[in-house]
Amino acid sequence: MIATLGSLLLVLLLAMGMPVAFAMAVAGVAGLFAVGGLDLVMGMVKSSTISSVNSYELITIPMFILMAEFIIISRIADELFDATVVWVGRVPGGLGVAVVLAGAMFGAISGSSTASAATLSSTAIPAMMRQGYSLRTAGALVAITGTLAILIPPSIALVLYAIIADVSVGKLLIAGMVPGILAVLALVGLTVTMSLLRPKAVPAGRPYRWSEKVSVLRVTLPMLILFGAVTGVLYAGVATPTEASAMGAFAALLLGLVQRRLSLRNAGRALVNAARVSCMIAFIILGAHIFGYFFTLTQTTTAIANWVGALDVSSYVILLVILVIYLILGCFLDQIAILILTVPVMLPVVVALGFDPIWFGVMVVMVAEVGMITPPLGLNVFVVARYTGQPVHEIFAGILPFFLCMLGMVLLLGLMPEIVLWLPNQMSN
Structure with a gap:
């Protein structure tokens, strides 16, 4: 009965708009007080402030956030879309395909679905509208592409799940690679098919000269090298996830300095932003x-x-x-909040049923991401609508084929868990 009342209090506090970290802390303290009185509460709170964040692997999270901040503030990410358009312009629905690929690359450095959707909304949607894309198709494509951010490593959500579930961070990050690539290919295939079947809604792209393609490599190549270096050292066992994240942050700093896009002031702003997000996550972990x-x-x-x-x-x-x-939870809550609230309860059940915890982690992230484009409260759709100033229902109207595509991916990975587990099982120990 006390556990039920504590859970209801948590739901009530969340419904009232209280931040997740404080809602969990308040509900937890109230429950502990009902169980053991003030002495139990004081003893637990004193020990929790250290034990909840006393994990070496937690350093991975601020380092990956800092890597993303260096890339974003140095404005390298802004050019990814334009560079990708040049390379895939000849493909049917080339602009839409470029959105998917640029979103995947941006996701590999941001780790945030809403940030990815917001960035693409300001750059990709106007370009697609100018080329003749329908608003509902353009908005839906950006909304679904934003969901790739949290699956493709380095993913903060996967790192957090690994810490909560007490599984290998490195293996879980690598486990997200093949599903992430398959999701990108599925969305590319769907966009090309829509262009062939409905050329008015998804117009054909235009070709670009090879000289133009070569010239934009200066934007895409460093990003691919950075992504490959971080995941490569993890897969080869050369570095731990914490070391790989630090290497990625340092490489992103060097990249911004070499290209003369990262000043001392901007670097300071990146550090402040990374610290702010990291502290938010730490408070959520404490409350959980x-x-x-x-x-x-x-x-x-x-x-x-x-x-x-x-x-x-x-x-x-x-x-x-x-x-x-x-x-359903993905329609209402951020992925980090979902993981911290549910994994401690759900994971023992899933393991007792005989399922692999690494496979389940990838599945949870994918399903929560699909929730972010699901009516009536798909967060990514609202982000796109807000940044474009367009009605939400227009974007929801075009989301169905992309929603079905991602559900198909979830079904595939559910029926064939070896797709998720094959690559991490090949890793060096």
Whole structure:
């Protein structure tokens, strides 16, 4: 009963608009007070402030955020879309294909779906509208492309899941590579098909000279090298995720300095932005630690796992229900909040059913991302609508084929988990 009341209090605080970190902390403290009084609360709060962030691998998160900040502030990311258009201009629906590829590259350095959608909204949508794309198609394409950011490594959400689930950060990041590439290829294939079937809504691209293609390599090549270096050292086992993230941040700093786009003032701003986001995540982890201890003390997680294990239904039916819950949560909450709120409860159930925790991590991230384009409250769609000044319903009207495409990817990875697990299983230990 106390656990139920604590959960209801958490939902009420979130519905009232309280930040996730404080909502979890307040609900957790209230629950602990009901269980053991003030002494239990004070003892838990004193120990949580250190134990919740006392993890070496947590350094990975601010380093990856700093890498993204250096790239964004030095304005290198702004040129990715224009450079990609030049290379894929000849392809049917070339501008749309460029949006997908540029979004994937930007996602590889930002790790944020909403940031990726916002950046592409200001650059890609006006270009597509000028070429004759319908508003609903252009907006939907940007919204779905933004979801690639949190799956393609380096992904902050995957790092956080790995820490919560106590699995290898490096293996989980590498596990996101093949699904990320397949998602990009699926969206590219869908865009090309739509261009062939509906050329008025998705106009054909135009060719560019080889001299133009070579000239834009100065923008794309350094980014590809940076991405390849970070993931390459992880896969080869040359560096730990923490070391790889630090190398990536340092390489991004050097890249901005070499291209003379990163001043001392801009570098300071990047550090402040990275610190601000990192502190936000640390507060969320602290709040989750308090609330999670309350759940553990009341044996709620164990009770849920035992109850689910006793159900006389297929384990895949239970997994489907869990994934639908993540799809619904993705419509309302940020992925980081979803992971911290649900993984401590859901993961023991999933492991008890016999599923791999690394595979489940990739599935959770993918399904939560699909939720970000799902009516009625797909966050990415609202981001695109806000940055373009267009009605939300217009963008939702064009989202269906892309939504079905991503659901197909989730189904494929659910039926063939070896697609996710093959690459991390080949890693050097």
